[in-house]
Amino acid sequence: MIELKNICYDAKDGNSKEILKDISLTFNENKITVITGPNGSGKSTLAKILMGILKPSSGEIWYNGKNITNYTIDQRAKLGFSFGFQQPITFKGLTVKDLLDIASNKKNTLSVACEYLSKVGLCAKDYINRQIDNKLSGGELKRIEIAMVLAKNGEVNIFDEPEAGIDLWSFEQLIKIFKEQNSTSIIISHQSKIIDIADRVILLKNGKVEHIGTKEQVMPLIEQQKCKKLKESEI
Amino acid sequence: MNEITKDLLEQVANLHDIPQGAFNIRENGKALARQNTNEIEIISKKDKDGIDIVVQPNTKNKSVHIPVIVSVGGFDDLVYNDFYIGDNSDILIVAGCGIHNTTDQKSSHNGIHTFHIGKNCKVKYIEKHLGIGNNNTDKILNPITNIEVGENSVFEMDTIQLGGVSYSKRDTSAELKNNATLLITEKILTTNKDIAQTNFNVNLFGYNSKVEVVSRSVAKNKSKQSFYSNLIGKNKCFGHVECDGVISESAQITSTPKIVAKNVDAELVHEAAIGKISEEQITKLMTLGLDKESAEQKIIEGFLK
Ligand SMILES: Nc1ncnc2c1ncn2[C@@H]1O[C@H](COP(=O)(O)OP(=O)(O)OP(=O)(O)O)[C@@H](O)[C@H]1O
Ligand SMILES: [Mg+2]
Numbered sequence: 001m002i003e004l005k006n007i008c009y010d011a012k013d014g015n016s017k018e019i020l021k022d023i024s025l026t027f028n029e030n031k032i033t034v035i036t037g038p039n040g041s042g043k044s045t046l047a048k049i050l051m052g053i054l055k056p057s058s059g060e061i062w063y064n065g066k067n068i069t070n071y072t073i074d075q076r077a078k079l080g081f082s083f084g085f086q087q088p089i090t091f092k093g094l095t096v097k098d099l100l101d102i103a104s105n106k107k108n109t110l111s112v113a114c115e116y117l118s119k120v121g122l123c124a125k126d127y128i129n130r131q132i133d134n135k136l137s138g139g140e141l142k143r144i145e146i147a148m149v150l151a152k153n154g155e156v157n158i159f160d161e162p163e164a165g166i167d168l169w170s171f172e173q174l175i176k177i178f179k180e181q182n183s184t185s186i187i188i189s190h191q192s193k194i195i196d197i198a199d200r201v202i203l204l205k206n207g208k209v210e211h212i213g214t215k216e217q218v219m220p221l222i223e224q225q226k227c228k229k230l231k232e233s234e235i
Numbered sequence: 236m237n238e239i240t241k242d243l244l245e246q247v248a249n250l251h252d253i254p255q256g257a258f259n260i261r262e263n264g265k266a267l268a269r270q271n272t273n274e275i276e277i278i279s280k281k282d283k284d285g286i287d288i289v290v291q292p293n294t295k296n297k298s299v300h301i302p303v304i305v306s307v308g309g310f311d312d313l314v315y316n317d318f319y320i321g322d323n324s325d326i327l328i329v330a331g332c333g334i335h336n337t338t339d340q341k342s343s344h345n346g347i348h349t350f351h352i353g354k355n356c357k358v359k360y361i362e363k364h365l366g367i368g369n370n371n372t373d374k375i376l377n378p379i380t381n382i383e384v385g386e387n388s389v390f391e392m393d394t395i396q397l398g399g400v401s402y403s404k405r406d407t408s409a410e411l412k413n414n415a416t417l418l419i420t421e422k423i424l425t426t427n428k429d430i431a432q433t434n435f436n437v438n439l440f441g442y443n444s445k446v447e448v449v450s451r452s453v454a455k456n457k458s459k460q461s462f463y464s465n466l467i468g469k470n471k472c473f474g475h476v477e478c479d480g481v482i483s484e485s486a487q488i489t490s491t492p493k494i495v496a497k498n499v500d501a502e503l504v505h506e507a508a509i510g511k512i513s514e515e516q517i518t519k520l521m522t523l524g525l526d527k528e529s530a531e532q533k534i535i536e537g538f539l540k
Contacts, residue, residue: 053518073521074530082522089519092451092479094537102533103523152523 002027002050002156002184007059009045009207019045021207023059027156032178032185034195034215036222037204043188044086046204047160050186051083052076063156080155084148084162086188088141091132096144099132103151116147119177121170138165150177156184163191195219236267240304243333246397247363248302258300259286264312267304275299275326285315285347288328292321292353300329303346308338308372313345322353322385331363334374334400343375350381356388366399370427373401380407384415386441395539396423396431403429408436411444411472421450422539425458425486435464439472439501448476453535454486465493468501480509481538 009020020042027033035043048054050061052073060069063079071079082103091099100113108116114124120143130136132144142165149157159178163171171193178185179197187194195201201218203211211218236244240262244250253268257275260267264284271277274294278287288299305312320326332344352358366374376396384390396403409417417437425431437446446466454460466474480488492505512534520530 051522053522072526073518074524074526077522077524085519089513089515091516091534092538093540094533098533098537099523102520102525105524148523 001029001064003062004050005060005062007046007049007056007061009042009049009054010057019207020049020056023207023209025202025209025212027184027186029184030182031199032187032197033200033202034198035186035188035202035204036190036195036218037210038225041204042207043204044160047083047158047186047188050156050158051081053083077152077154082149082152082154082157084145084157084159086160086164088132088145090134090136090141093131095129095131096147097128099144099148100151103148104153108151113151116151117144119150119173120144120147121173122147139167139170142166143170146174146177154183156186157181159185159187159189161188161190163189163194192219239306239335240267243304243306243335243365243367244302246365247331247333248300248329250300250302254298254300256298256300257288259288260300260302260304261314262304263307263310264314272297277301280315280317283315284313285317288316288318290318290320290324290326292323294321294324294326296325298327298329302330303332303344305332305334305336305342305344308336308342309340310342311345312343313347315347316349318348318350320350320352320356320358323355324353325357326359328358328360329362330360331365332376332378333364334366334368334376336366336368336372336374339369339372341373341375343373343377345377345379347379348381350390351383352385352388352390354386354388356385356390358388359391359393361393361395363395363397364400364403365397366401368399374399376400376403378403378405380405382407382409382417384409384411384417384444386412387414388412389416389418391418392420394419394421396425398424398426400425400431401427401429402431404432404434406434406436408438409446410438411441411446413441414443415441416444417446419446419448421448421452423450423452423460424455424539425453425460426455427458428456429458431458431460433460433462435476437464437466437474439466439468439474440470441472442470444470444472446474448478450476450478451538452478452480452488453539454480454482454488456484456486459487461489461491462507463491463493464505465495466503466505467495467497468503469497471498471500472502474501474503476505476507478505478507479538480507481512481535482509483511
């Protein structure tokens with residue numbers, strides 16, 4: 001179980017801006033939580049705080065009864081946290097195979113490495129030795145990013161908008177992967193099909209938890225917002 | 236052949252054993268071993284120290300290894316190697332030099348390589364440079380490479396300095412005929428107070444000639460590297476230089492681009508980026524479980540691979 005206790009985050013550069021405001025949440029084992037909300041509401045910031053990429057300005061993070069607020073990224077990774085970036089990071093020289101090996105902390109045989117790639121709909125032999133650089137398309141990078149999370153096989157998997165840039169066919173495949181996972185999944189998404197598989201949906205707005213509930217409860221709120229926005233834009 | 240020589244040969248020329256095909260192994264200024272084949276002949280020069288390597292036209296899928304070892308101190312090696320590659324050939328040339336110096340007297344190797352590449356050839360040239368032994372003794376390598384790429388030919392050059400070379404100055408110049416292609420990849424690692432200089436001068440004379448230079452350098456400690464490239468486009472041609480440097484501690488890298496277009500259809504690009512290892516890349520590898528130091532090491536390894 002992960003517990004966020006009164007997490008606040010202020011952006012440090014320039015005039016400090018409150019990005020997350022007193023967020024308290026728990027994430028139960030082996031459940032899928034989808035975090036949704038408007039652009040700029042603080043979803044990625046929250047995910048990065050969970051992974052240790054950003055340090056909260058105040059508040060605590062607990063995992064299975066341990067205070068991990070001050071754990072570094074790699075310490076959390078070793079605890080079983082893993083993170084798929086909204087914008088995948090590119091390298092110069094490191095290959096798909098290299099990163100899969102790092103993620104799973106062993107030299108993968110080609111057939112094992114290929115399994116991870118096929119799961120995300122990539123033909124393994126075309127990609128396994130490719131460098132993870134900007135020559136890969138956005139969708140390809142995104143899928144490789146997900147394959148790395150799978151290879152890490154962690155207890156807590158955090159995905160930041162995993163569906164972005166992924167084509168329809170692979171999207172179905174992706175949903176299947178999320179459903180099959182035997183881990184605590186925290187998925188940031190705007191996609192109703194991903195929200196559909198959530199055990200619980202969190203709606204974030206202006207750095208605050210606006211609502212927590214089942215998709216049946218939260219979906220109407222999202223629809224409402226859409227309508228409100230439409231009306232506003234008509235004026 | 237003693238263990239040190241064997242080890243160096245393995246590191247600079249990937250030689251585990253006596254190679255297949257033609258070869259010439261030079262140690263401390265003398266030929267240690269040589270082998271010719273039907274298609275490839277290695278002839279000692281009469282007027283100066285060095286060899287001519289003559290590859291017959293239509294030689295396909297063959298290799299020549301010409302590694303050099305300097306395993307003593309106080310020795311300045313100077314050698315001229317001229318390659319004549321006949322038309323329609325497809326060959327691999329592995330050169331490279333390893334200096335092993337445990338004394339307190341500097342040693343150096345100056346290899347002057349000239350390539351005359353015929354028409355319709357495909358040549359891959361690999362040279363690795365490495366210095367080991369006493370850290371405080373200078374190990375100097377100054378390779379000079381002159382390349383003439385013939386019509387419709389492709390010359391691919393991988394030049395790698397693996398570390399331990401206290402001073403190096405590599406001068407590479409090339410002339411490209413019609414439809415000739417030159418692909419250069421350079422990887423240099425410097426540490427301590429090493430100094431490495433690179434100069435590329437490429438003349439794109441030929442119609443549709445093309446050059447791609449990729450330079451990746453890592454400078455650590457107090458080492459200094461400088462990269463200078465000069466592409467001259469005199470015809471419809473394409474040239475691209477990409478220079479990426481990673482620095483740490485008090486190291487320094489200078490990248491100086493020069494591109495000269497003398498024809499409206501010459502398309503020349505120089506890209507350069509120098510900086511410390513990207514924080515984002517470190518973060519990414521840390522999310523996969525590596526600590527900061529291991530992450531940095533992996534990134535550098537990949538970068539120079
Ligand atoms: N370093 C920073 N300095 C200033 N503002 C920042 C900084 N980092 C993030 N922000 C701001 O914080 C807010 C939340 O950003 P965040 O990336 O968490 O949003 P998000 O909900 O993930 O949005 P999206 O749906 O567009 O991905 C945004 O308004 C963003 O501009
Ligand atoms: Mg985001």
